[in-house]
Amino acid sequence: MMYSLEERFRKSKIVSWTGIWINFFLAIFKIFAGIWGRSQAMLSDGFHSLSDIFAGILTLTSVKISQKPVDQDHPYGHGKAESIAALCISFILLGMSIVLSYRALNAIFLKIRIVPGLLPLWAALISILVKELLFRYTYYIGKKFDNLAILASASDHRADALTSVAALIGIAGARLGYTFLDPLAGFVVALFIFKIGIDILRPSLRELMDTSLPEDFIDEIKKLTLSIGEVKRIDDVKTRRLGWRNSIDLSVQIDADLSIEEGHGISNQIEKLLLQKLKNIGNIMIHINPGTGDREERNRKLEIITRILQEHYQKFVNFHDLFIVRKGSEEQVYLHLVLARKISVEQAHRVCDHLERDIKRELPNFKVLIHVEPA
Template identity: 30%
Template sequence: MSDAALTETGVETGTERRDFIRASVVNVLGNAVKIVVEAAAGLAFGSLALLADAAHSVADLVASIVVLVWGRSVYADPDDTHPHGHQRVEPLAALFVGSVVALLGLNFFYESVRGFIVGVDVRFSPILVAALLFAMADMYVLYRYTTWVNETVDSAALDALAVDCLNDIYTTIAALVGIAGVFFGYPLLDAGAGAVVSVLVIYQGFEIGRENVSYLVGAAPCEDDYQRVVEALRSHPAVEGVHDVAVFYDGTDLEVEAHVEVDGELTLVEAHDIETELIGRIRDLDIVGDVHLHLDPAGIGEWKDAEENRE
């Protein structure tokens, strides 16, 4: 890779890291403001709906802080203790966010059922409505900003935070429906709306977790991505065959291992040049991080096959 390309890559990574940190900080501040507004209004008028929504945001605040402190290390260079880099930190942070979302959904569902059983005690005030509308606007702006930043950063952790912002809007709508029920004399409407929304929150938290567990355990990609890698190898004019291809996630990037068959009469220098070209081809795919290739003389067969024959 040329010095100019290395410089460009370094600048790009630095910009992505800066954008990631900025978006994480904005998420922390946005959740903190929402907590203060809703908790103050909830305490003033005895609204369990607002206090529950504020408590939900406390966990969101913790998740945002974790992503800020933990997730940004994905942009750190490889070192002696992490020779392949820190790519798995990002899905680990996203998995934490997904777990928090699912647990909060379960808690919200429990509180909704409890409301049906023991009832609720809240005094209506326009301030409650104003606080909820502010919370919805706050989360919508936060969702749009995080999504916009993530179009270039493409971070699993930021994607999880954006989904969580969307969840906050749904839970706040549920709280708003509950406050409307109080106004019209039907306070149990709060519990019913909360139960419905909590199921959606649980599902979205589960989906965030499921996707990022795949990244962490080194799962295989979809068939289309696998074929893109194989085609990039086979399309090289010097390649006569490809076998033992393994494509799997290392964090959110794909790692590629493959045996490539070439002319056995090539010199070592010629074979080295072909290997370099092939690695460059694969790394040019936006989904690939690291590549490990082994060049085999075409038609000779694998050493492991010879071992099996001797047995």
């Protein structure tokens, strides 16, 4: 199903602002709970929520930029703003994970043993519930509109829910007397954040490096293109992703005898079909190449016709302007036949009938058009 740019931006804006405000209140609550309740795990979780605020702002900004129309400096549009935003989100998460890992490991190896209060435990429970619901909502919008930056934010929300689970286990264990579990949970939270950062980093780098789209998508392009009868062969298919849009560069072979106008019509037909059948198509570039196999086949047929004419040389003086053209699915051969001046119309007609019959015997799908002229 296709959606307008306006609807895509409006939904992305709503989900981004929803995430920003929820993360704002959660971050304040969890950082306060971590400091007041003396929990390293909850403090790490709170800073993770703080990073989500920056991620949400980056997502919102990138979606807005990506909707800008093509201009002279950006002939392919601004779609890669979403990939750049996803890359920045991954860097924020990776940096945050390194800082939090250092703090947690420092507490573990220095054997700092503090029993967390009850408030961090409640903060973890509330965070798990809220962030899981926010993940499901954000993921739904990201998949619906195929928005990489929104999907990156959704992954971040899921990571936050999972890190809150780890924090909950660590805090509960520390309150039961296993005080090392709280900083250990803080370290586990940092590892979760690091993994999500890597998961977001990979696809954003692939898009920025113009990595080809999946093989099944390319196969569908080939299948649709070859369904058009005039396309003889596909020479090359290049694809890449530009933000939420897919770009296609396609080279196809058609009959070498077709006119430029007919080639242009086939190109438009291919483009229209791809836009109708494939999702989120932006730029389509189609290169029309003359079929070399068609030229070889045409030369072979001309040799057959020339041989037949040579076999009938005693019946006419000469021939010239022999050529083959294609009219849709039909092939036609044209030739000028030079006959003796004193030959009767009936004899001329008989010669032409014999030639047409012999040519059609060898080339049954041909229409033979002979122009007779006196020597």
